[in-house]
Amino acid sequence: MANNVEGPLYYERMGRTGPVMAFVHPNPMDQSCWIFQMAHLSTWYRCIAIDIPGYGRSPKAGAGLTMDDMAQACWEAVDDAVPGEDAILVGCSVGSAIAPYMYHQRPDRTPAMILSGTGYTPGKELSCRARATRPARSSPPGASTSTARRASATAGRIRSRI
Numbered sequence: 445m446a447n448n449v450e451g452p453l454y455y456e457r458m459g460r461t462g463p464v465m466a467f468v469h470p471n472p473m474d475q476s477c478w479i480f481q482m483a484h485l486s487t488w489y490r491c492i493a494i495d496i497p498g499y500g501r502s503p504k505a506g507a508g509l510t511m512d513d514m515a516q517a518c519w520e521a522v523d524d525a526v527p528g529e530d531a532i533l534v535g536c537s538v539g540s541a542i543a544p545y546m547y548h549q550r551p552d553r554t555p556a557m558i559l560s561g562t563g564y565t566p567g568k569e570l571s572c573r574a575r576a577t578r579p580a581r582s583s584p585p586g587a588s589t590s591t592a593r594r595a596s597a598t599a600g601r602i603r604s605r606i
Contacts, residue, residue: 468539474500
């Protein structure tokens with residue numbers, strides 16, 4: 445059982461055949477926010493919508509809850525519903541933050557991820573490091589050097605505001 449979660453997570457299933465899709469909801473909703481997507485996709489997929497700890501019908505989380513704990517608890521719900529099966533991970537907002545943790549715990553069981561509303565935080569170290577190591581962009585074919593200089597200056601002003 446996942447650390448810092450007071451019991452197994454609640455989930456709903458829809459669909460009888462096909463690959464598995466595991467849906468992880470946004471804050472402040474619960475698994476029911478996926479009802480229309482599941483109703484549509486259950487023709488081709490076995491859909492599982494999971495309530496994360498402290499939401500909907502899932503148990504509360506204990507002090508010290510981490511993203512890894514939530515990801516582990518979500519995998520436990522998937523394993524309870526469809527033991528040992530791969531799962532396409534679908535997340536929105538908080539769910540899209542949990543899904544990559546799920547992937548890193550079981551990359552061999554994650555054929556794909558669908559993420560929405562992931563957010564963008566350019567001030568985080570990872571984003572700054574990625575920008576610093578990214579090669580400089582060249583001008584598009586046919587662009588004049590003055591156009592390229594203006595575009596570069598504009599990009600520099602935008603970066604300095606971020």
